[in-house]
Amino acid sequence: MKRTLGVCYYPEHWPEPMWAQDASRMAESGLTWVRIGEFAWSRIEPEPGLYTWDWLDRAIETLAGAGLRVILGTPTSTPPRWMLDKWPDMLPVGADGQTRKFGSRRHYCFSHSGFRGDCAAIVRKLGERYGHSPHVQGWQIDNEYGNHNTTLSFSPSALAGFRHWLERKYSNIQALNTAWGNVFWSMEYGRFDQIGLPNQTVAEANPSHWMDFRRYSSDQVAAFNKVQAGILRAFSAAPLIHNFMTKSTDFDHFKVAGDLDIASWDSYPLGYLEKHSTLGDAWIQTYMRKGDPDFQAFHHDLYRAVGRGRHWIMEQQPGPVNWAVYNPAPLPGMVRLWTWEAYAHGAEAVCYFRWRQAPFAQEQMHAGLLRPDSVPAPALAEVQAAAAELEAMPEVDGGQARVALVFDYESVWAWQTQPQGKGFDYFGLVFDFYRTFRKLGLSIDIIPPDCASLAPYRVVALPGLLSLDPRLRQALDAFDGTVIAGPRSGSKTPDMRIPTGLPPQLPGFDCTVEYVESLRPGVSLPISGGGAFRLWSEKLSTGMPVRETHANGDPAILGDEKHRYIGGWPDEAALGRILRQACDQEGLPTVELPGGLRIRDTATHRFYFNYGPEAQRLDGIEIGVAEVKWTPLAALPPQRSTTPSRDGEPS
Numbered sequence: 123m124k125r126t127l128g129v130c131y132y133p134e135h136w137p138e139p140m141w142a143q144d145a146s147r148m149a150e151s152g153l154t155w156v157r158i159g160e161f162a163w164s165r166i167e168p169e170p171g172l173y174t175w176d177w178l179d180r181a182i183e184t185l186a187g188a189g190l191r192v193i194l195g196t197p198t199s200t201p202p203r204w205m206l207d208k209w210p211d212m213l214p215v216g217a218d219g220q221t222r223k224f225g226s227r228r229h230y231c232f233s234h235s236g237f238r239g240d241c242a243a244i245v246r247k248l249g250e251r252y253g254h255s256p257h258v259q260g261w262q263i264d265n266e267y268g269n270h271n272t273t274l275s276f277s278p279s280a281l282a283g284f285r286h287w288l289e290r291k292y293s294n295i296q297a298l299n300t301a302w303g304n305v306f307w308s309m310e311y312g313r314f315d316q317i318g319l320p321n322q323t324v325a326e327a328n329p330s331h332w333m334d335f336r337r338y339s340s341d342q343v344a345a346f347n348k349v350q351a352g353i354l355r356a357f358s359a360a361p362l363i364h365n366f367m368t369k370s371t372d373f374d375h376f377k378v379a380g381d382l383d384i385a386s387w388d389s390y391p392l393g394y395l396e397k398h399s400t401l402g403d404a405w406i407q408t409y410m411r412k413g414d415p416d417f418q419a420f421h422h423d424l425y426r427a428v429g430r431g432r433h434w435i436m437e438q439q440p441g442p443v444n445w446a447v448y449n450p451a452p453l454p455g456m457v458r459l460w461t462w463e464a465y466a467h468g469a470e471a472v473c474y475f476r477w478r479q480a481p482f483a484q485e486q487m488h489a490g491l492l493r494p495d496s497v498p499a500p501a502l503a504e505v506q507a508a509a510a511e512l513e514a515m516p517e518v519d520g521g522q523a524r525v526a527l528v529f530d531y532e533s534v535w536a537w538q539t540q541p542q543g544k545g546f547d548y549f550g551l552v553f554d555f556y557r558t559f560r561k562l563g564l565s566i567d568i569i570p571p572d573c574a575s576l577a578p579y580r581v582v583a584l585p586g587l588l589s590l591d592p593r594l595r596q597a598l599d600a601f602d603g604t605v606i607a608g609p610r611s612g613s614k615t616p617d618m619r620i621p622t623g624l625p626p627q628l629p630g631f632d633c634t635v636e637y638v639e640s641l642r643p644g645v646s647l648p649i650s651g652g653g654a655f656r657l658w659s660e661k662l663s664t665g666m667p668v669r670e671t672h673a674n675g676d677p678a679i680l681g682d683e684k685h686r687y688i689g690g691w692p693d694e695a696a697l698g699r700i701l702r703q704a705c706d707q708e709g710l711p712t713v714e715l716p717g718g719l720r721i722r723d724t725a726t727h728r729f730y731f732n733y734g735p736e737a738q739r740l741d742g743i744e745i746g747v748a749e750v751k752w753t754p755l756a757a758l759p760p761q762r763s764t765t766p767s768r769d770g771e772p773s
């Protein structure tokens with residue numbers, strides 16, 4: 123499939139005489155796609171049942187007249203003010219019990235059936251009018267599910283829906299009491315209508331209660347999406363898309379995307395460096411104009427998995443944003459680098475947010491490809507350069523990674539519910555593995571927790587995985603590569619109970635976690651091969667060979683020929699060694715990449731991305747700061763590891 127570029131545009135924000143000139147400039151800049159409409163409900167339906175289509179008809183015709191392809195958004199993330207008069211109880215309620223207000227966006231509770239009915243009505247109207255339009259070649263359903271902490275709502279609608287969900291799941295109240303262990307603290311219920319939501323309890327709520335409420339809330343997102351997808355498919359054959367968020371974990375994206383054709387995500391490398399980096403001020407200052415070297419790549423690989431091989435970038439940062447703590451401008455070259463990195467990881471399209479910077483309302487400080495006065499902003503030239511390069515570049519197949527990393531949304535919820543130590547964060551643990559594999563020069567596939575086949579891979583890592591889905595268990599039984607597990611893998615049942623026989627409940631791992639301890643920041647436990655455990659450590663007994671030990675001789679890392687169990691959260695030095703040794707055993711070449719340099723191999727090309735503060739050289743190629751380069755794989759010398767193997771000899 124031809125890789126393409128696009129942009130987000132809001133015709134309702136601009137005088138109609140500007141539309142044709144904007145469309146022409148977009149096409150001349152090498153853009154193909156235009157996303158519109160996702161926030162326009164008040165202009166489409168200004169009063170209940172009164173639809174004004176004429177402006178949207180003309181906008182679509184104008185954009186198509188310039189040769190642009192339209193992605194039409196359903197506007198359900200911004201209900202108009204009159205909707206609250208009709209459904210005053212549709213607003214989400216926070217965990218603090220406070221009802222959230224109108225005046226921004228995402229002001230709805232997924233559980234409110236009346237609002238969901240009105241969403242279905244507006245989507246049906248859109249499908250009837252534009253479903254057969256040759257100009258509408260894609261649909262975006264809603265916008266950024268879960269953004270602004272809106273997945274979990276503690277409203278009366280959510281309470282009623284949760285009780286019905288529990289009754290369907292457990293059938294009788296005693297089954298629920300048994301599953302949750304409600305004999306503890308006399309928490310047993312006599313009827314389903316006695317069950318409340320798990321917020322605002324005196325002490326911590328039952329973790330099983332929390333897990334089921336998170337599952338229920340995730341299912342509400344999936345059901346909300348499914349209704350819209352079903353309506354649109356009745357009217358249109360164009361692909362259905364949703365734009366997911368960075369480090370968004372409040373609902374199961376794999377389940378939501380089951381009703382989509384493409385998973386897209388919104389990439390804001392600088393804003394999310396400020397928001398999510400845990401590596402301190404020095405790290406942020408080093409990368410503040412470039413973004414974290416691995417964060418965007420992780421999400422490309424995650425959403426490629428969520429989309430079952432198809433993913434886009436629906437919003438790509440083009441300049442300073444308005445919503446982070448600090449909002450620096452990208453270093454020249456980075457918009458082009460981010461674009462090419464997306465394509466190297468298999469993206470079909472990259473769309474920039476937005477065409478023109480808005481001079482009003484909440485996002486007026488958010489840069490676009492044009493300034494508010496329509497003069498080109500700095501990113502436009504980089505977009506034009508990328509468009510020309512894409513036109514000249516032959517099609518690049520994403521290729522097949524040999525390393526797989528399991529990512530599981532339920533494990534996120536489990537360890538948020540019962541972290542046992544302030545620093546234990548499932549996303550952070552998985553991301554540490556991902557970053558370490560990347561620094562070894564490897565391409566990675568992120569796979570879902572119900573993956574049924576591991577045949578393409580030689581190394582599979584499943585750190586912190588709550589419990590094993592039966593399909594993944596069968597796949598592991600049949601796998602002949604190396605499996606890396608721990609810490610905390612297979613440590614609970616889906617009901618959040620410690621399994622009979624103790625963890626880890628994993629095939630091929632003959633060991634027992636006797637107890638765990640969480641470590642304060644700054645505390646580390648050295649291990650014999652070098653480096654240390656931080657944040658988390660497990661007391662192990664084992665029938666497996668002991669590969670590394672603690673200072674007192676206790677087992678730290680276990681492993682037979684094809685299994686590794688890591689009994690703690692390894693620091694950078696330890697994790698790099700552990701993963702490199704597993705790759706060496708499986709014949710996967712590795713390389714110690716310097717600084718912020720990263721590579722990505724496709725089926726035909728190797729791409730080089732320099733996030734670091736100075737130029738780097740690899741494979742005889744000089745890669746400048748904020749620069750991306752590529753070369754055919756056939757032009758590279760035979761691959762071999764450039765790091766010491768376990769016995770100290772070059773591998």
